[in-house]
Amino acid sequence: MNMALFPDVVVNGEAIPSAAIAAEAQNHTAPKDKPGIAWRKAAQAMAIRALLLQEARRRDLDPDPEELAPERFETEDEALIRALLDEALSIIPVTDEAVRAEWAKDPGRYRSAPLWDVSHILCACDPRDDxxxxxxxxxxxxxxxxxxxxxxxxxxxxxxxxxxxxxSGGHLGQLGPGDTVPEFEAALRAIAEGSMTPAPVLSRHGWHIIRLNAIAPGQVLPYETVRPKIAQALEKAAWARASRDFIESLAKGAEIKGASLAPI
Structure with a gap:
């Protein structure tokens, strides 16, 4: 990617190095023939990060990095942004009425995982060897x-x-979501009960001919079972809305060059 083709990104007088945006661009998807989209997404993400860090420092917040995993800690910038959002965002607790209303929209959405009775034939190879x-x-x-x-x-x-x-005639027994490699599962989900894949399916193990012998659809789960999951989803959505509103409020009083905060 030719970084000279893209404008410098400056947030309230603070320039963001093009190398940092290029590194961030690796985390964003874009069509192969349109690398500029990944750059714009990265520039937007870095501009938002700069806005949040500037506000955290304006509030004189102190970073207190938390352990994310064994021997893996937040960076000081990540800890600052977390502290800022903890202080700035006010999330209204999700009520049981809201959770029940969300569930009542379509209880059939909440099911146990299906089970597939599967057989296959494997022609093994290393897919990297043409x-x-x-x-x-x-x-x-x-x-x-x-x-x-x-x-x-x-x-x-x-x-x-x-x-x-x-x-055992290729029989793999009963499988559920996540029991096989993603490419195998994707093909399995696309075929009808009692049929087989119309063409061999390539996975990291080689070529498969897959037969779906039978399927046991997931059962609708009772409200009490799914309540925590729905509540968590509603809380996450509320947090995302509040974060977006907060960032928009910061952007209104900021001078941003070289990046847009509009949806890409």
Whole structure:
């Protein structure tokens, strides 16, 4: 990314180094052909950070870094921003009436995780090896063509699998969300009960032919079970709104050059 193409970012006379914005840009997504979007997002994030730090120092707050994980602590800037938001934001506690009203909008949203009864055939390879990946894909395509959608042949064909499940006809048993690698789960969610993937699916382990034998949909959970989760979500939303309003109030009295705080 050519940093010279982008304007300098200055917040209340404080210049933000282009190198810092470039480093921050690595944390923001953008289309490959539009790197400027990542830069603008990063410039916005750094401008907001500068506004908050300036306000924290104006209030003469002292940083008190907290331990985030074993031997991993906040930076002093992170601690300052946290202290500022703790002092500046006033969040109205979420009431039980608000939680129940949110739940009542659609109780069916709150379900236990589904269970999938799954079988697969694996043609193992290292996806980073172009030749090995192509050979394994051709092998998987050949197996899929032989199956021709016939579930009865699946267990027999699975004897050629590179997974230990071949001993049980490729059967993996019951799986829930998070039990498999993301690419496998994404393909699993896209197929109908009793069917298999129309094409081999590539994962970090190789090419899979996946069959969804049956699915047990998650059950609707009772209100008391989901109440803490809903309350937490409402509190998080309230905190986000209050933070946004506070930042907007700081921005109104600030002079910001080279960055926009409007949604990108």
């Amino acid at each position: 030749a090995a990946r192509a050979m394994a894909e051709a092998r998987a395509q050949g197996m899929l063509a032989r199956l021709d959608g016939d579930a009865k042949r699946f267990a027999l064909t699975a004897r050629e699998s590179d997974c230990g499940s071949k001993a």
